Amino acid sequence: MKKMIKIKETIEFDDKSYQLIGILLIILIIMTILIPGRFATINNLIAMCYQFPEIGLFSIGIAITMIIGGADLSIVSIANLSAVISGIIIIQKMPSNANSELAIKYILISLLTTLLIGIISGFINGYIIGYMKVFPILVTLGTQNLYFGIAVILTGGIGVYGTVPELLYFIGSGKLFNIIPVPLAYFTIFFLITYILIHKTPYGIKAQLYGSNKIASYYSGIDNKKVVLKTYILSSIIGSFTGFLILARTSSAKGDYGITLVLQALLVSVLGGVSPLGGKGNLINVLLAVLSLQLIDTGFNFMRISPYVRASTYGGMLIISIAIEYLIKKYKEKIEKRKLNKKKY
């Protein structure tokens, strides 16, 4: 019971969260009615838990960079780069007759390189953006091409395929205690770490302040450069570990996997109420946005709607949600004006 109360205290809902929960429920109800007996089943829910962690992690990575007023467009390329390098270590370099102990060693080495790639690529992004003060979208656009290119050079343009050790397969598609899908657990760990870092630590508060007003944060004694550097390193680490998950789930790695996911993750973060101008954002809302879009995706799959429609629903939902928000804001302003008028007379 005590634990429950603590969780309630740590997870903060705002107006936007209730809106998103409402949207989530509406989608769930509509899909359950449209696809009777097949949508709201435990099997389907578990299947979804294997699918959303990738886009979820990307969205969180982009969301934190948007909180400080930038956007990490290179995150998917970082993921592919780390997936390719881990793939080369595990699939190509590991002797094929390796026992499980050796396999664990190789996987640990590849996890270490994943971390290293995250730190290095994030450092490059963060250093150029924070210390040299270049417009973030341009920098990450350049590094996106750079990391993508390195991955292509490493694989010679083909990709990495082959048999993977059992443990890696388990990370990608196994179940913890026969119930919890491992990707879900993987996602939860990274989500919680990021959530705590952004919302519960001094660093997170500094980052939010920096995002809403650079000049004010500078004059209140915050080291702006360090904040930017840390945020980009964090988002790159999230990206590189997503790459490891992709490798585990698909047993392959390619330089150009999921390039369109960048735009989707951007849309998801905005849908989750992260302001693209910086300063505002709650990661819980991003999670809710990811979940509601996953529900739509799965529902459309069941209804055999063309995947192209799905691509356009992201954009459509975004426009509609922003328009509705605007109308609500206008409506509230109107009511307040009326109240003021009443007081006057």
Place this chain on the structure above:
Amino acid sequence: MKNINNKTINRLIKSNEFVIAIVIILVILIFGAINPAFYSTRNIFELFRTITVNLIFGCGVMMIIVNGGVDLSFMAIAIVTSYLTVQSCILLSMQGPLIIIFIIASIMGLIIGLFNSYLVSKYDIPVFIATLSVGSVIRGLVLAFIGNEYIPSTHMPISTIELSKKYIFLMRDIQGEFGLHIGIIISIGIIIITHIILNYTVIGRGVYALGGDKISAIRIGYNIKKIRYFIFGYAGLLSGIAGIIYVSQNRMADPISLQGQELSVIAAVVMGGTRITGGKGSVLSVILGVLLTQIILSNLVLIGVPSFWHRSTFGALIIAAILFQSIRENLKKEYKY
């Protein structure tokens, strides 16, 4: 008199455009030294052919960036409008004239562009979010409901195919006939029109005012909504024209082509000297930026760089160019935040 001359020369040397021009000359010299085939007329004409479309895109993109925002929908607009135009021509079994095809496509582009600006000015959505979602929506809708298969050259209207074979003049070498494609005239025309709009009309000066400082622009008396509708409409119209040229150059209408390449045009325009936060930029920056990226990208093969190195070379190029720019800008600035 001497003083003034010195000042103008100083200014010229310090300007971004001058530096980029020198870089372009250096690149040309280096590439030519490695492979003299680079200087061949055929190669130069081929370069003009490839930059045609990007120059037109660049003009629209530059205007929106100067106004203060990044457009991410122009390639989607181009491909959607050209695909729809070709489809409707097939439906009506219409073969031309070319001018009608251009008009249909540009009107469609204009409408989508106006919708973009409606979202931006009515609902206060940041430009790059609005254009990103509009782009994905229109592309998805066309792919889902109109068709997702490419139209081969045998089905396309004859006039568009003929456009791809029209040359200003023809030349002959060992490999056969080649010529300067007529598309470059269209892009030069559009560049001149854009230059005139930006520099000699009230609305064009408003674009700079709005990009430089929104609040002062309002206080001076510019109608911000009008300016925005104009810019986005113009960019959409240009996208429509560029789309038709692109389709005719490739001799097929493929609705999934041009995906995710928006950023390379944006990078080119910014590299040329357009300030990404708005308020500064000219057609010269478009020309220089597009030239530099295209010269390097399309001639890497010629100097013997393997094709899978191209992406990282391009990435490194973008980073180097913007780093250089920002270092120069930071030297002038006094604040440190």
